[in-house]
Amino acid sequence: MHQLRHDAAGAGRRGRVKTIYRIDGTATEPNGLAIGRAAAELSRGGLALLPTETVYGVGVSVAAFAGTAPSEAEMPREGSGYRRIFSLKRRELTQTVAWLVGGVEDLDRFGVDVDPRARALAEACWPGALTIVVEASPEVPRFMRAADGTVALRASACPAILALVRACASPLAVTSANTHGMPAPASFAEVEPRILAGVDVAVDAGATVCRDASTIVSFTGGDLRILRQGALSAERVGRSLAEAGHAVDLCKRG
Helix, strand or coil, X not given: CCEEEEEHHHCCXXXXXXXXXXXXXXXXXXXXXXXXXXXXXXXXXXXXXXXXXXXXXXXXECHHHHCCCHHHCCCCCCCCHHHHHHHHHCCCCCCCCXXXXXXXXXXXXXXXXXXXXXXXXXXXXXXXXXXXXXXECCCCCHHHCCCCXXXXXXXXXXXXXXXXXXXXXXXXXXXXXXXXCCCCCCEHHHCCHHHHHCCCEEEECCECCCCCXXXXXXXXXXXXXXXXXXXXXXXXXXXXXXXXXXXXXXXXXC
């Protein structure tokens, strides 16, 4: 059974006592009450502290800010859940936030001209610690796209995230829950107090499984590029491509 903690010292910007839902991070079916209440806050445009299998993140429901015409949606106002991601992390608005999606089918919903190798990797490694950068479809608001018109997608293996994506009927825009330049927290206990104080709701699932950020790959230039080496090894990426019948030519950034 979940537990609720009310932390008056960590009250959010809305001036009410913050609720922290403590759940079993190993459970395949996370507590429905905790998920339902966290999803309700996200759907209202709130900012949440969330566990994943990689590191803890801060994020929002995409649908809460995309509206009925995502391609025409404008940058949310200052103080909104989305804008507070950036002010809380002390990072520039020009940097984008990866999306946590429901599954492989979302590659074609939120991406266009998806490379077959990207789809093969998603089929082999999702849900899991692999983020795939694709050309953004009109379903992605312009303010959530990178300068080159791309969006980063990942299907998380964390049961709580999968349940929240379903409950919100929306991807979640989530980035690591740390001040820019500081280590990303691999457990709830490692989250900086100022980060916890800046969200509207928090989910505590203990320590993460991977204890490292996801690996990020892109095929947008034609070649496979590993933009960030994380929890999923380059060898696993190459093996997954080879097993799907694709030639492997890894190009690491840096």
